[in-house]
Amino acid sequence: MGRLIDQYIRNAEEREWAYKIDALAAGFAERAAAHDLQGSFPHENFAELQAAGYLKLTVPKEFGGDEASLHELVGLQERLAYGDGSTALAVGWHIGQVLHLRTTRKWPEQQFEKLCQAIVQEGAMINTLASEAGSGSPSRGGKPETAAIREDGGYRITGRKTFSTLSPILDRFVVTAYIPEEETVADFLVYKNEQVSIAETWDTLGMRGTGSHDVILDNVFTAEENRLTGKGTDDGGGWLLHIPACYLGIALAARDFVIHYAKTYRPNHLQGPLAELPAIQQSIGQMEAELRVARSLLYEAADRWDAEADNRPNLRPELGLAKYIATNHAIKVVDIAMRIVGGASLSRKLPLERYYRDVRAGLHNPPMDNMVLQTLASEALKEQ
Ligand SMILES: Cc1cc2nc3c(=O)[nH]c(=O)nc-3n(C[C@H](O)[C@H](O)[C@H](O)COP(=O)(O)OP(=O)(O)OC[C@H]3O[C@@H](n4cnc5c(N)ncnc54)[C@H](O)[C@@H]3O)c2cc1C
Numbered sequence: 001m002g003r004l005i006d007q008y009i010r011n012a013e014e015r016e017w018a019y020k021i022d023a024l025a026a027g028f029a030e031r032a033a034a035h036d037l038q039g040s041f042p043h044e045n046f047a048e049l050q051a052a053g054y055l056k057l058t059v060p061k062e063f064g065g066d067e068a069s070l071h072e073l074v075g076l077q078e079r080l081a082y083g084d085g086s087t088a089l090a091v092g093w094h095i096g097q098v099l100h101l102r103t104t105r106k107w108p109e110q111q112f113e114k115l116c117q118a119i120v121q122e123g124a125m126i127n128t129l130a131s132e133a134g135s136g137s138p139s140r141g142g143k144p145e146t147a148a149i150r151e152d153g154g155y156r157i158t159g160r161k162t163f164s165t166l167s168p169i170l171d172r173f174v175v176t177a178y179i180p181e182e183e184t185v186a187d188f189l190v191y192k193n194e195q196v197s198i199a200e201t202w203d204t205l206g207m208r209g210t211g212s213h214d215v216i217l218d219n220v221f222t223a224e225e226n227r228l229t230g231k232g233t234d235d236g237g238g239w240l241l242h243i244p245a246c247y248l249g250i251a252l253a254a255r256d257f258v259i260h261y262a263k264t265y266r267p268n269h270l271q272g273p274l275a276e277l278p279a280i281q282q283s284i285g286q287m288e289a290e291l292r293v294a295r296s297l298l299y300e301a302a303d304r305w306d307a308e309a310d311n312r313p314n315l316r317p318e319l320g321l322a323k324y325i326a327t328n329h330a331i332k333v334v335d336i337a338m339r340i341v342g343g344a345s346l347s348r349k350l351p352l353e354r355y356y357r358d359v360r361a362g363l364h365n366p367p368m369d370n371m372v373l374q375t376l377a378s379e380a381l382k383e384q
Contacts, residue, residue: 003256004252004255004256004288004291004292005078005079005082005252005256006018007295008071008075008295008299009075010071014072014075017072017076018075018076018079020052021052021054021076021079021080022079022082024045024048024049024052024054024080024083025079025080025082025083025084026083027045027048027083028042028045028080028083028084028087029082029083029084029253029351031044031045031084032083032084032085032086032087032209032351032354033348033351033354035084035086035208035209036086036208036209036354037348039202039203039204039208039209040209041168041169041209041210041211042084042086042087042209043168043169045084045087046087046091046123046125046169049087049091050123053066054076054091054095055091055094055095055119055123055124055125056116056119056120057072057073057076057095057098058073058095058096058098058099058102059098059102059116059119059120060102060116063113063116063117063120064116064117064120065098065116065119065120067102068095068099069302069306070099070238070239070241070302070305070306071299071302071303071306073095073096073099073239073241073242073245073302074241074242074245074298074299074302075245077092077095077242077245077246077249078245078246078248078249078252079249080092080246080249081245081246081247081248081249081250081253082249082250082252082253082256083253084209085206085207085246085247085249085250085355085358085359086207086208086209086210086358087209088245088246088249089165089207089210089242089243089246089361089365090165090166090209090210090211091125092242092243092245092246093127093128093165093166093242094125094126094127094166095242096239096240096241096242097126097127097128097239098115098116098119098126099238099239100235100237100238100239101115103233103235103238103239103309103312104231104232104233104234104235105232105233106228106230106231106232106233107228107232108225108228108229110225111189111225111226111228115172118172124171124172125166125169125170126170126172126173126174127164127165127166127170127173127174128173128174128175128176128187129161129163129164129167129173129174129175129176129215130144130161130174130175130176131161131162131163131164132144132145132146132159132160132161132162133160133162137366137368138176139366139367139368139371140371143178143185144159144176144177144178144185145159145160145178146158146159146160146161146175146176146177146178146217147159147177147178147179147180148177148178148179148186148188148222148227149179149180149181150179150181151221153223153224154221154222154223154224154226154227155177155179155188155221155222155224155227156219156220156221157175157177157188157190157217157219157220157221157222158217158218158219158220159175159177159216159217160199160214160215160216160217161175161214161215161216161217162201162214163212164198164211164212164213164214164215165210165211165212166210166211166212167198167211167212167213167215168198168211168213169211170192171191171192172189172190172191172192173189173190173192173215174187174188174189174190174228175187175188175190175215175217176188186227186228186229187227187228188222188226188227188228189222189226189228190217190220190222190226191222193220195217195218195219195220195221196215196216196217196218196220197215197216197218198213198214198215198216199213199214199215199216200213201213201214204361205357205360205361206354206357206358206359206360206361207358207361234312234313235305235312235313236305236312236313236314236315236316236319237316237319237367238301238302238305238312238315238319240319240323240366240367241298241301241302241305241319241322241323243323243327243362243365243366244294244298244322244323244325244326244327244330244362245298245326246362247326247327247330247331247359247362248291248294248295248298248326248329248330250330250334250355250358250359251290251291251294251329251330251333251334251355251359252291253351253355254333254334254337254338254351254352254355254359255287255288255291255333255337257337257350257351257352258284258287258336258337258340258341258352259275259284261274261340261341262274262275262280262284262340263275274340280340283336283339283340284340286336287333287336287337290329290332290333290336291329291333293325293329294322294325294326294329294330295326297318297321297322297325297326298322298325298326300318300322301315301318301319301321301322302322304318305319316375317375317376317379320367320371320372320375320376321372321376323367323372324367324369324372324373326362327359327362327363327365327369328363328369330359330362331359331360331362331363334352334355334356334359335356337352337355338352338353338356
C-alpha cells in the first residue's frame with residue numbers, strides 16, 4: 001500500500017522530484033534536533049538544496065528554471081518539512097516569492113530577470129522583510145517605521161525589520177519602507193553591505209532554525225531602479241500555500257512516527273503493541289481525518305489556482321481557508337500523536353516535542369486565523 005504522503009503525486013516526473021527531495025529531507029531530519037537546540041541556521045541544508053536545483057524550482061523556464069506549478073511546490077514543501085520544518089518554511093518564502101513574481105510580474109522585467117539569473121547561476125535567494133516591532137504583521141496594513149529618503153540616484157533606507165527569515169544567507173532582500181515626502185509605502189530591493197547588520201534576536205519556541213533575526217538598515221543606499229514599482233497582476237496570493245504545506249509536512253512526520261511507535265511499542269502488561277488497542281486506533285483515525293481533510297483542501301486550492309489563471313483573485317477565501325484548516329489540523333495531529341505516545345513524547349530524544357513547538361508557529365504566519373474568518377464572513381455577508 002502507498003504512503004499517505006504520496007497521495008497527491010500525479011505523474012512520473014513529480015515522483016522523481018519527490019524521491020529526490022525525500023533523500024534530502026532525510027539528511028535534514030538528522031540535523032534538525034541540533035539546529036533546534038542551538039537555534040543555528042542550517043547552511044549545509046541550503047547548500048544541498050542549491051546543488052539539487054531546488055532554489056530554481058519556480059523560476060520561469062525562459063530564465064533557466066523549472067517553472068513548477070503551485071501543486072508541485074506544495075507537494076515538495078510538505079516533504080521537506082517532513083524532514084525539517086524550519087528549512088522548509090525558510091526556503092518556502094524564497095521559492096514562493098519567485099512563483100509570485102513569475103505570475104504577477106510585479107517587478108520591472110529587467111530586475112526580475114537579473115534575480116532569476118542570480119538564482120540559477122549563483123544560488124541567490126530572496127525574501128521580503130516587512131514585519132516590524134512597531135507595526136506588527138504587514139498583512140494587517142500597518143505603516144512601516146522604516147523610512148526611505150530620496151537622494152541623487154536612489155534612496156537611503158533606515159529601520160529595523162523583525163522576523164527576517166533567511167537573514168543569515170540572503171545577499172539581497174526586499175524591504176517595505178515609508179517615503180515621507182510622497183506619504184507612501186514602497187518595496188525596495190536592498191543588497192547587503194556594511195550598512196546592513198543582523199541582530200541575532202531569533203530565540204523562539206519553535207522554527208528555531210529559520211534564522212528569522214532582526215535586520216537593521218543604517219542609512220543604506222539603494223539605487224532608483226531598486227524601487228519596485230507597481231503590484232502587477234493580482235494572483236490572489238496563492239504562493240502563500242507554501243505555509244500550510246510546511247505545517248502539514250510536520251504533521252505527516254508526527255503521524256508516521258506515532259504509527260510506527262504504536263505498531264512496535266508493547267508495554268509489558270499488554271499482549272500486543274499499542275496499535276492493537278481500540279482507543280489507540282480511534283486516535284489514529286482522528287489523526288487521519290484531520291490530515292485527509294486538510295490535505296484535500298490544500299491540493300484543491302492549489303489545483304484551482306493553477307488551473308484558473310483569470311480567477312485567482314477570487315480564490316482568496318479558498319486559499320485562506322486551506323491555510324486556516326491546515327495549520328489548525330496540523331497542530332491537532334501533533335497533539336494527538338503525543339497523547340498516543342504518552343509521557344515519552346515529552347522527551348527531547350523523540351522528535352515529537354520539536355514538531356509540537358514548530359507546528360505552533362503556523363498560527364503566526366499569514367493569513368492569520370482572524371483574518372481568514374473575517375474574509376469568509378465578508379463573503380457570506382456580501383451574498384445576495
Ligand atoms: C516562523 C516565522 C517566520 C516569519 N517570517 C517572516 C518573514 O520572512 N518576513 C516577514 O515580514 N514576516 C515574517 N514573519 C512575521 C509574520 O508575518 C507576522 O508579522 C508576525 O508573526 C506578527 O504577526 P501578529 O499578527 O502576531 O502581529 P500583530 O499584527 O502585532 O498582532 C498582535 C496581536 O494583535 C492582534 N491584532 C492586531 N491587529 C488586529 C486587528 N486589526 N484586529 C484584531 N486583532 C488584531 C493579532 O491577532 C495578534 O494576536 C514570520 C513569523 C513567523 C512566526
